[in-house]
Amino acid sequence: MTAGMASPTVLLRRAGPALVLLAAVLLGWELTARALGNPNVPTFGAVLRALAGNAAVIGPALLQTLRRVLIALALAIVTMVPLGILIGRIRWLGDLADPVIDLLRPLPPPAIVPLVMLFAGTGDAAKITVIVYTAAFPILIHAIDGIRGTHPLLHTVSRSLRLSRREALWHVDLPATLPVVMTGIRLAVAAALLVAVTAEMLLSSDGIGVYLLRSQETFRIADGLAGIVAIAAVGWAVNAAFLQLDRRLLHWHYATTAE
Amino acid sequence: MHRFRAVISIGGLLLLWQCLVWTQWVNPEYFPGPGPTLQALWAGLVGGELLRALGQTLARALLGLLGATLLGIAVALLTARYKLLKRALDPVAEFFRPLPPAALVPMAIFFLGLGPLLFAFILLFACVWPVYLNAGAALAAVSTVQLRTASSFGYAGWDRVLKVQLPAALPEIFIGVRIAAGVALIAAVVTEMLAGRDGLGYQLNESAMTLRIPEMFAALLLAMGSGLALNALVRAVRGRVVRWHVVMTQSNRA
Numbered sequence: 001m002t003a004g005m006a007s008p009t010v011l012l013r014r015a016g017p018a019l020v021l022l023a024a025v026l027l028g029w030e031l032t033a034r035a036l037g038n039p040n041v042p043t044f045g046a047v048l049r050a051l052a053g054n055a056a057v058i059g060p061a062l063l064q065t066l067r068r069v070l071i072a073l074a075l076a077i078v079t080m081v082p083l084g085i086l087i088g089r090i091r092w093l094g095d096l097a098d099p100v101i102d103l104l105r106p107l108p109p110p111a112i113v114p115l116v117m118l119f120a121g122t123g124d125a126a127k128i129t130v131i132v133y134t135a136a137f138p139i140l141i142h143a144i145d146g147i148r149g150t151h152p153l154l155h156t157v158s159r160s161l162r163l164s165r166r167e168a169l170w171h172v173d174l175p176a177t178l179p180v181v182m183t184g185i186r187l188a189v190a191a192a193l194l195v196a197v198t199a200e201m202l203l204s205s206d207g208i209g210v211y212l213l214r215s216q217e218t219f220r221i222a223d224g225l226a227g228i229v230a231i232a233a234v235g236w237a238v239n240a241a242f243l244q245l246d247r248r249l250l251h252w253h254y255a256t257t258a259e
Numbered sequence: 260m261h262r263f264r265a266v267i268s269i270g271g272l273l274l275l276w277q278c279l280v281w282t283q284w285v286n287p288e289y290f291p292g293p294g295p296t297l298q299a300l301w302a303g304l305v306g307g308e309l310l311r312a313l314g315q316t317l318a319r320a321l322l323g324l325l326g327a328t329l330l331g332i333a334v335a336l337l338t339a340r341y342k343l344l345k346r347a348l349d350p351v352a353e354f355f356r357p358l359p360p361a362a363l364v365p366m367a368i369f370f371l372g373l374g375p376l377l378f379a380f381i382l383l384f385a386c387v388w389p390v391y392l393n394a395g396a397a398l399a400a401v402s403t404v405q406l407r408t409a410s411s412f413g414y415a416g417w418d419r420v421l422k423v424q425l426p427a428a429l430p431e432i433f434i435g436v437r438i439a440a441g442v443a444l445i446a447a448v449v450t451e452m453l454a455g456r457d458g459l460g461y462q463l464n465e466s467a468m469t470l471r472i473p474e475m476f477a478a479l480l481l482a483m484g485s486g487l488a489l490n491a492l493v494r495a496v497r498g499r500v501v502r503w504h505v506v507m508t509q510s511n512r513a
Contacts, residue, residue, distance in 0.1 A: 017347035025351075040369060099265040100272055106486020107479070108445040110361070110452065111460070114467030114475055118289040190357050198361035198449050202464075209361065216365035224366045228358065235357030 042222035051226035057211060058230050065200065065207040066234070068124065069192045072131035076188060080136050081181055084143020085173060094144070101141065109134040109195045113202045122203040127196065134195040135188035142184025146177035179253045182246050189242055193235055291473045299473035300480055309462065309474075313481050316447050316459040320489060323382025324443040328436050330383065331390025335432075339398040340420050349395065356388035360446040364453045373454055378447070385446035386439040393435025397428035430504040433497045440489045448482060459485070 026044050033043040042050075051058070087097045113130055120126035154176055158168040200209025208231055215224035247254060273293050279285055280292035291299075303309025338345035360381050371377040401424045409423040451460025459482050466474040498505055 014346075015350065017343055018350035021347035021351060095264045096268045096271065099268040103269065103272075103483065103487070106441065106444070106490055107483040108441075108448045108486060110445060110449045111463055111479055111482040113452070114463050115479065117467060118472070119285070193357060194359035194361070194445075197359040201361055201364075202452060212362055212365050216368065219369075221366065221369055224369075228362055228366060231362050232354055232358045235359075236354050239353075239357055 040221060042225065046222045047225045047229065050220075050222040051229060054223055054226055058208065058227055061206065061208040061211045062230060062234055065193075065196050065209070066238075068127050068131060068207070069189075069196045072128045072196075073135055073185070073188060073192055075128070076132050076135035076139055076192075077185060080139040081143050084140045084181075085147050085169065085177065087140075088144040088147030088177075089169070089173070101137075101144075105137050105141070109191070110198045110202070113199055117203060122205055126203055127199045127207075130199045131192050131196050135192045138184045138187040138191060139181065140184075142180050142187075143177060146180030146184075147173055149180065150176040179250055182250060186239075186242055186246065189238060190235070193238065197231065289472055291476060295473040296476040296480065299471075300477035303474060303477050309477060309481060312457060312459045312462045312478070313485065315457050316444075316451065316482075317485055317488070319378050319382060319447040319451075319458065320440075320443040320485070321492075323379070323447065324386055324436070324440055324489070326379070327383050327386030327439055327443070328390050331387045331435070331439075332394050332432060334387075335391050335394035335398055336420055336425065338395055339424055340417060345395060345399070349392075352388050352392055352395075355384075356392065358384075360385040360442075361449045361453060364450055368454055373456070377454060378450055381450050382443055382446050386443050389438040389442060390432075390435045393438070394428065394432045397431035397435075398424050400431070401427045430497075430501045433493070433501065436497075437490070437493050440493045441486070444482070444486055444489055 030044045033041045033046075087094050109130060112133060116126050116129050116133075120129055150173060154172055155168075158172045163171065196207070197209040197212075200207035201213055208227060212224055212227045215221070215227060277292050277294075280287060280290060300309065334348070338348055363381055363384060364377075367377055367380055371380055398420075405423060405427055406419070409419050414423055447458065448460035448463070451458035452464050453460075455461040459478055462478045463475060463482070466472070466478060
């Protein structure tokens with residue numbers, strides 16, 4: 001828990017090399033762009049100015065995107081974790097579901113965008129459907145693997161404690177699966193963000209994906225690059241926040257695995 | 260027995276699909292049954308339209324995956340040799356990894372046009388981070404016992420990295436390659452949808468826009484098939500390259 005509280009000097013020493021590399025790359029970019037003097041190759045400064053200048057547009061667009069991601073993730077978690085536990089625990093259901101999952105999983109999620117568009121149009125529902133579909137698989141697969149991988153001893157113990165099937169599911173199986181499910185959710189977060197931007201671009205109406213398209217169509221390159229920087233920053237922040245959440249929620253797990 | 264169950268399950272899925280169409284619970288205009296879809300698939304494959312698209316998408320995904328694998332492993336080896344480089348590069352890689360390939364397409368079109376360069380850049384950029392991050396972590400995680408043993412046998416510098424660390428890390432490196440294989444197909448299809456004039460992604464968009472729905476379903480099936488094929492390919496290569504690992508873990512489990 002103290003990992004996030006390292007003293008500034010330790011932090012600086014740890015992040016130092018990365019900062020040096022980053023500074024070198026950015027300096028190289030700035031100098032190249034200046035030397036070229038081509039208006040189609042904006043300098044890093046110009047991109048930063050564009051980021052600041054367009055904050056009023058980029059901010060709400062990103063929030064719109066994040067809102068969809070969050071709704072879709074919540075839907076996927078609420079449906080897929082119980083489904084995964086059922087598939088993992090009930091033998092015949094697993095036998096039926098496994099081949100179907102294996103078959104559907106490799107389908108690249110953006111490929112279903114045209115199909116979803118036919119049924120749900122281009123609105124919020126269509127985008128959220130695509131994101132739910134994307135997020136569903138990592139969560140479902142990890143839930144199944146997690147429940148199948150729980151130690152057989154846990155099962156025996158809950159038997160000898162005479163827990164009912166439901167009690168065992170709720171108090172033993174679910175917590176035991178959570179660390180694995182969390183990994184699945186983390187993968188789902190990354191994939192959801194990725195597909196959200198893609199879906200917005202294909203079903204254009206609003207969100208950061210549309211902002212990027214507009215920047216391209218109107219040849220505002222610095223603005224577009226600013227959007228990319230903003231997406232990368234948000235993606236990184238969401239990932240970091242989720243890692244923190246994971247550690248906090250599952251501290252009992254990390255405490256016992258001595259990491 | 261395993262095969263048998265798979266047949267039942269896939270057959271059930273097809274039956275469910277057909278029933279959905281029969282009950283007309285979904286708009287049949289937008290939801291053709293397995294029959295028309297397979298017909299469109301056959302026609303597209305024989306006619307060459309879908310076959311060409313499949314070839315283009317697979318070629319892009321494969322070349323991108325191959326390039327990103329080589330590049331990612333090469334950089335990871337460099338960072339295994341020079342630790343400072345790893346500390347410098349890892350945060351940068353973590354920053355770029357969550358960037359959706361689709362987000363790069365509009366800007367990349369400016370600099371690279373709509374040709375093969377665009378695909379090369381997008382695919383490399385999308386696939387290289389999972390390969391590098393997994394390979395870097397795997398190389399760094401080689402046990403100290405192995406490293407010390409290697410040192411006492413006189414391995415040092417590049418020798419140690421290439422002859423001890425790399426083989427030990429290979430099984431885990433393939434995890435990154437498998438993740439990248441999925442990403443490669445997504446990136447190829449997305450780029451074709453946004454900027455392409457051919458390939459499965461383009462076909463998907465095009466047949467949806469012109470309401471040739473069975474053709475769209477056929478393209479979807481092919482996209483799914485491509486994913487299965489890529490997975491199988493990576494697994495086959497893995498089985499070849501790290502055969503000893505597969506054999507060992509299987510005998511352990513038994």
